[in-house]
Amino acid sequence: MPPPSPVPDLLARLESRHDLRVIHATLTGPGAWGVPGAPLAPPTVVALFTRAPDAYLGLAEPPDVLHGETDEPEAPSLVAWDARRAVRLALRSNALVWTWLSSPALDPATGLPAPGAPAVQALIDALAGSLSHGTVLADALAEAKEAMNTFLPDPPLAAARTKYGLVVRALMRTRWLLDRGTLPPASWESLRAGLAWPAEVAACLDSLEADTLTQRRLPVLDAWIDQVFDDARARGASLPDRHPPLALLDPLYRALVAPPGPPVPPAPASPRDRVLVSTP
Structure with missing residues (x-):
């Protein structure tokens, strides 16, 4: 039985230390891609994260690129990107974003291969049809x-x-x-x-x-x-030299960073907000 993956602990420490939420993780690098003769260095985990909305309201921007820390020599290195910055890079057809999103996805809770969340897949599908070739x-x-x-x-x-x-x-x-x-x-x-x-x-x-x-x-x-x-x-x-339009990526970004769980139903209207309709 293989040993448990170090990825969940790595991501959990990142979330706790920086008060953020990891929404997607991939394993990148030649070894992760199955390149013959790939160097034996551990692969890199690239994570996308989001913060609470009020973290973006202050005058000082929070860091949008973070690095994980581990004492285990065989553990993968970790680079975490704020999803907002990553999607902004995608607006300019940054090829690095496509490399991350097309690499093997991991379940942040187990560190094992797993499909990305539906919001991530929607972003991948949109970029596949709009990034500059x-x-x-x-x-x-x-x-x-x-x-x-x-x-x-x-x-x-x-x-x-x-x-x-x-x-x-x-x-x-x-x-x-x-x-x-x-x-x-x-x-x-x-x-x-x-x-x-x-x-x-x-x-x-x-x-x-x-x-x-x-x-x-x-x-x-x-x-x-x-x-x-x-x-x-x-x-x-x-080759096509297009770029994803803002109108395409903005709603996908909002879905990507939406809080987990079912949507909260709207509160019922108060009596003074109701419109009274007279019946004949």
Whole structure:
């Protein structure tokens, strides 16, 4: 039986220390996304939170980005964002918000994988149809280039596997945008399953996943990487460059941060507020 997840305690301490309410949590990072050869560092929990309404009424803005603290070396790190700031970033098609929301969701009470609340899913659906594809493409290409230039001190074959995994996942996101015309998922498994692969490239991916590399360079996969960059240069400018409208996201944000529980029914009108209607 696996040990209990440290995530609930991490989130509970955050809520208690800062007087807030966590409304969504996801597990992010290469390990959480299933990238072959992902670094062994613990993944990151990204949480969205809200505060009581009066916390926003003072002249001093409360912090909108917080970091969790833990003494457990194997526990995930925690970054928590005020939902208001996160949705405001989404108004500008910030690709980071899509990365969080498309990553595996966690139940804050158990730390186990679980679907997000209906209000979160409504926000995800709205962003899927309104975020700028050009902005997400630029983020994916930047991620791929950063991975290509990262120095890894691991043994040569292990370093090659990790680097290929990071680069290919980013370019899977790129390929998804170019070929499918929708925003890409976060996980390696979903990305691979949703794209068409030449047999030679698929064999390279099989080798990465099975950790059976026998050489540091894979010419077939290198050619695929170059082709994705070429296609992005040729077709990237034609991707939709829209942004979510305020009128779309504002009610979704209000639903996201609404207090839990059934809505409170309105109080009955007092006699003086009632309109008397005479009957014939």
